Amino acid sequence: MEIVISVAAKVAEYLVAPIIHPFTYCCTYKTNLEKLKNELEKLKIARASVEYKVEDSRNKGYGIQQHVEEWLISVDNVINEVETLIEDKEKSNSRCLKGLCPNLKTRYQLSKKAEREVNAVVGLHEKGRFDGVSFRTVPEETWLKSTQGFMHFESRKSTLKEILNALSNRNFNMIGVYGMGGIGKTTLVKEVGRQAKENNLFEKVISSHVSQTPQIKNIQGEIAEKIGLELAEQSHETVRAGRLLERLKRETKILIILDDIWGSLDLEAIGIPLADDNGGCKVLLTARSQDVLSCKMDCQQNFFVDVLNEKEAWSLFKKMTGDCIENGELKSVATEIVKECAGLPIAIVPVARALRNKRLSEWKDALLEFRRPSLRNFTGTTQVAYKSIELSYNHLNGEELKKTFLLIGYTFFSCVEDLLYYGMGLGLFQNINTLEEARDRAHTLVDKLKNSCLLLDGETSEWFSMHDVVRDVARSIASRDQHVFAVENEVVPLTSWPDKDTLKVCTAISLKNSNISEPPQGFECPQLKFLCIGCHASLRIPDKFFSGMIGLRVLDFTQMHLLALPSSLGSNMQKLVEEIGRLTQLRLLDLRRCYRLRVIPANVISSLSRLEELYIGESPIMWGKVGGVDGERRNASLDELNNLSKLTSLEILIQDEKALPRDLSFFKMLQRYRKLIGDSWEYGARDGISRKFKLKLTNGDNICLNEGHIMQLKGIEDLTLDGLPDMKSVIYGSDGEGFPQLKRLQIRRNGNIVRLVDTMDCTAARTTAFPLLESLFLEDLGNLEKICRGPLSAESFCKLKNIRVEGCDKLKNVFPVTIGKLKNNFSPSK
Structure with missing residues (x-):
């Protein structure tokens, strides 16, 4: 029985439902349409509220959540559809059978569609209940989008490329750029950042200005804002640093430019983690001092920004003033002004801007102002520089x-x-x-x-x-x-x-x-x-x-050039006055360029027991000469130098090599010396060499090169040996040190020297000979057969750049193959 009833109910459902449902829609179409209108008004109110929040957020610089923007689009589409549907309601009033009966089909369609739209409107309304519509944006540095302000000077291009290469090096995480104030460091590093971002070296590039008195909170806030991180203003610096540190550690490719560093800056106290395999930041610093970068910030590589050359300075000046400076007399004045700016952009730019479109008289006045700056305060066109x-x-x-x-x-x-x-x-x-x-x-x-x-x-x-x-x-x-x-x-x-x-x-x-x-x-x-x-x-x-x-x-x-000297002064000395010997506290005696000085009375030099520096390298002193009718010695002896126990610097000319005593123990104390022994020396300009020894024999006399002479000069940097007939080699087999500081070696007029370096009898396994030697000159060495004999280390001759060989007829090979393979950085002169 139950089975029969169930089947009957099911049959009724399938037969009656198709008739009842359309009839129901026809009966409720007004209700459905009214409900749709109500829900549509609610949706419009909700849309207006969200749009207000969106506009307010945009005005504040915030970004709008994507799902909010998508919701607004959907709402607009639904509202348009619903309003179209309501307009179609008029069609529902049309009647069939000559107006005697309503159009049930139309009402059915409208009612059914209204019900569906109500559900869509209500659903959208529910979705529009947002907790928030916006988010804090991370604005990109404006200078990353523009090259304005950067001129591609040749002198800057190479530096820029080197900095980019350093930033791409995984071993470097902190790099410095330094140069004088106003040289253009900030402009350069911004261009570095722009190109680094463009070349995908970094996903983010941000900068912060540090200044002389760094404000840690301000730096933290600036960096945080640029990565979209909120830091509570009332929080302690250490708390802010911790939050910033954790946030930056999640960045895999970020460059932080810290501009204008003046002293030690604790990156950890700010919250900046240096890059490692687990992420972090690379830091690019600018400073006016290399010491700040190297000593106080431990930068791994620093780059110097120099002034602009003449062509670049003119180009920058012209860009600021326009083509008007190419005309007539103005160009000559402008050229001089650019020279006065000395290639310094911070001087060029404000001066050029100040003089643009001004009269010639004002240009001339500016030039005079440059050449005669104020002796009180910095004013006028030069003020900024x-x-x-x-x-x-x-x-x-x-x-x-x-x-x-x-x-x-x-x-x-x-x-x-x-x-x-x-x-x-x-x-x-x-x-x-x-x-x-x-x-x-x-x-x-x-x-x-x-x-x-x-x-x-x-x-x-x-x-x-x-x-x-x-x-x-x-x-x-x-x-x-x-x-x-x-x-x-x-x-x-x-x-x-x-x-x-x-x-x-x-x-x-x-x-x-x-x-x-x-x-x-x-x-x-x-x-x-x-x-x-x-x-x-x-x-x-x-x-x-x-x-x-x-x-x-x-x-x-x-x-x-003095027309007449006061009684207290003297010049063009031929003899040093004996009263000098009374200056027992004298520390430095400089008699350079006294080309007529030939006599120093005996015991004057030895009386200067506190003397630390003595310069008489251009004075033709007649050392040890005897004069006078009674045979009394009138001139100082070189032996007196041994009494100067505090002497550290000596420049001396000894024209007569016979005057050179065997015992010159003070040689060992000298830290700087220029000793020229022999006749016809040209003293020459200062070349940065601190320890120079030149020996020239002119009359066949021989001076033994023993421990008391050459080997006491182990710190020598420049050695010239001319006319020493008994010298067989420069480095003796028993020594093995091989002049470790020597940079320049010249040997001339020695017919007996067979080899330059002989280590066959050296006890060490391998001798290092001339590791810093840069220049080697060999002249008129008729019996020289080899430069080297015996084992030498790989460091021997490793800095050699210049070789000149003349009159060495028996020399077949400059270096043996074992050394020659290591030398690819020198070029023979002859």
């Missing part, structure tokens, strides 16, 4: 370094030796006891100024240079703060001395290449400590000239 350099000066570490910078600026010298002399005289160096310590300090100070980009390298470590713009700043500061009066090559020649009031407060007067007139009588300068005069014209010094300089400590009249 000067202020930038002054900022570097203000940040120099310690008064000693600052005074050194100013001294170099207003004295116009360019060698470490002058700094040593002036510094010692002025008491500049602190806590030093010997000249050797002072010399080391002078080198250190120069190196620090070079690293701060306030000095530039010279041809050797003894020389340096200073840009004119930097020097102008130094002179201006010295004038303002120390009452220094300094003039060099003025456009308007200085023909008269400063007024009396100015002289009374002057601490230093430095006149170079000036046409200044004769100084007045009664020259009152009670504060004066430094006086240096070099004039184009001849100058007469009054007898009472120095009476008003009670504090004078340094006087420099070098290479000055």
